Amino acid sequence: MRITRVRTHRVVLPLRETFVTALRRTDVVETLIVEVETDDGVIGLGEASQVWQVTGESMDGARACIEGPLSAVVIGRDPEDLQAVLRDVRGAVVGNTSAKAAVDVALHDLLARSRGLPLFRMLGGAVAAVETDVTLSVGDPDHLAASASARVSEGFRTLKVKVAADERQALRGIMAVRDAVGPDIAVRLDANQAWTDKQAIRVIGDLEDAGAGVEFVEQPVLARDVSALERVTRAVHTPVMADEAVFGIADLVEIIHRRAVDMINVKLAKCAGIAVATTLLDLARECGLGTIVGSMMESPVGVAASASVAAAHGTTAVSDLDAAWWIRGVSAALGYEAGSVVVSARPGLGIESIEELERVG
Structure with a gap:
C-alpha cells in the first residue's frame, strides 16, 4: 500500500448561533479538509482549522503547505510506516501546526480504515x-x-x-x-x-x-x-x-x-x-x-x-x-x-x- 495522492477541500459549515470569545466572533466553521489516498483506494481525512488568533494560519497558507512540502514527504510512502512518515511531516516545515495536524490525522484515519478499526480503538x-x-x-x-x-x-x-x-x-x-x-x-x-x-x-x-x-x-x-x-x-x-x-x-x-x-x-x-x-x-x-x-x-x-x-x-x-x-x-x-x-x-x-x-x- 502506497500513498498516491493528497487533496484539499475548503468547507464552510454554518453555526447554530454566533460564537463569541475574547479573541473573535464567528457564525461559521471555515476549515480545510485534507484527503490522503492510497493506490488501493483507501482514503483518510484530516482537518486544518483556520483560527488566525491562535495558530496564525490561513486557509490559503495551510493549503499551500499541505499540497506542497507535506505532500512531497508522504506521496510514495507506506502508511503502515506511520511513525517514520509522521516524523518527516513534522520536520518538513517550521510552524504550520494545523496543516501538519491535518496530514497526521488523515494518515491515522487511513491506517485505521485499512485495518477495519475505529480510530479510537x-x-x-x-x-x-x-x-x-x-x-x-x-x-x-x-x-x-x-x-x-x-x-x-x-x-x-x-x-x-x-x-x-x-x-x-x-x-x-x-x-x-x-x-x-x-x-x-x-x-x-x-x-x-x-x-x-x-x-x-x-x-x-x-x-x-x-x-x-x-x-x-x-x-x-x-x-x-x-x-x-x-x-x-x-x-x-x-x-x-x-x-x-x-x-x-x-x-x-x-x-x-x-x-x-x-x-x-x-x-x-x-x-x-x-x-x-x-x-x-x-x-x-x-x-x-x-x-x-x-x-x-x-x-x-x-x-x-x-x-x-x-x-x-x-x-x-x-x-x-x-x-x-x-x-x-x-x-x-x-x-x-x-x-x-x-x-x-x-x-x-x-x-x-x-x-x-x-x-x-
Missing part, C-alpha cells in the same frame, strides 16, 4: 463516548444564565464560560451562571488571554471570595507571558490552565520546569497532530499536571480525531470537545448524547467522504 481506546463540556459565548449575565440553563437541560454537566476583558462583567456573568445552574454543575472559565496578571488575580480572588466554585481558569493572560501565568498560579487557589501557551513539547517542558500552571489543554491543531498530542498528555500526567483534550471551532473530522485521542488516553478532567455541537446539522459519524461526544464505530473517523461532511451544514 486503533489508538487503544475501548469506549466511544467521551464526556465534554459545552461553551457559553461571551455575553451579558442574563444571556449567560439563560444559555447555561438550556445547556444543562440538554444533558451537559460541565459549562465553559467565555469571558472578555471587562472584570466586572466577567464576575457578574460567572455568578449569574452559578445562580442559574446551582452547585452541582461544574463551571469553568476561559479568558482567552484577555487579562493582565493583576486583573486575573483580582477576578479569580473575587470569585473565590464569592464562593463561585470555579473548577479552573483557562489561559487568563497572554500566551507568550509564561512569567505572568506563573504569578497568577502562585497567587490564587483556583487551578490555572494553559491553552494557547502550550503548542508543543518545548512549551510544556518550560511550563513544567517553572510550575507555571496546574493544567494544560491539548489541541491537535496546536501541537501538529495525534502523535505529539499523546506525548503531551503522557508527559503532563507523569509530571503531575491535569489534562484535557480540546478542540478549535472544527468540523466533525477534527472533533472525532480529538475525541478518539481522549477516549484512548484519558484525561484528568472533562474534555472540551463541543465544537461540532455548534454546527447547524447532524453528522452520522459524530453525535452528542447526555453531555458526551460519541464517535462512530465505523472504521477510522467514521466519516465516509467530503460529501457526507458537507451535508452536515
Whole structure:
C-alpha cells in the first residue's frame, strides 16, 4: 500500500448561533479538509482549522503547505510506516501546526480504515463516548444564565464560560451562571488571554471570595507571558490552565520546569497532530499536571480525531470537545448524547467522504 495522492477541500459549515470569545466572533466553521489516498483506494481525512488568533494560519497558507512540502514527504510512502512518515511531516516545515495536524490525522484515519478499526480503538481506546463540556459565548449575565440553563437541560454537566476583558462583567456573568445552574454543575472559565496578571488575580480572588466554585481558569493572560501565568498560579487557589501557551513539547517542558500552571489543554491543531498530542498528555500526567483534550471551532473530522485521542488516553478532567455541537446539522459519524461526544464505530473517523461532511451544514 502506497500513498498516491493528497487533496484539499475548503468547507464552510454554518453555526447554530454566533460564537463569541475574547479573541473573535464567528457564525461559521471555515476549515480545510485534507484527503490522503492510497493506490488501493483507501482514503483518510484530516482537518486544518483556520483560527488566525491562535495558530496564525490561513486557509490559503495551510493549503499551500499541505499540497506542497507535506505532500512531497508522504506521496510514495507506506502508511503502515506511520511513525517514520509522521516524523518527516513534522520536520518538513517550521510552524504550520494545523496543516501538519491535518496530514497526521488523515494518515491515522487511513491506517485505521485499512485495518477495519475505529480510530479510537486503533489508538487503544475501548469506549466511544467521551464526556465534554459545552461553551457559553461571551455575553451579558442574563444571556449567560439563560444559555447555561438550556445547556444543562440538554444533558451537559460541565459549562465553559467565555469571558472578555471587562472584570466586572466577567464576575457578574460567572455568578449569574452559578445562580442559574446551582452547585452541582461544574463551571469553568476561559479568558482567552484577555487579562493582565493583576486583573486575573483580582477576578479569580473575587470569585473565590464569592464562593463561585470555579473548577479552573483557562489561559487568563497572554500566551507568550509564561512569567505572568506563573504569578497568577502562585497567587490564587483556583487551578490555572494553559491553552494557547502550550503548542508543543518545548512549551510544556518550560511550563513544567517553572510550575507555571496546574493544567494544560491539548489541541491537535496546536501541537501538529495525534502523535505529539499523546506525548503531551503522557508527559503532563507523569509530571503531575491535569489534562484535557480540546478542540478549535472544527468540523466533525477534527472533533472525532480529538475525541478518539481522549477516549484512548484519558484525561484528568472533562474534555472540551463541543465544537461540532455548534454546527447547524447532524453528522452520522459524530453525535452528542447526555453531555458526551460519541464517535462512530465505523472504521477510522467514521466519516465516509467530503460529501457526507458537507451535508452536515
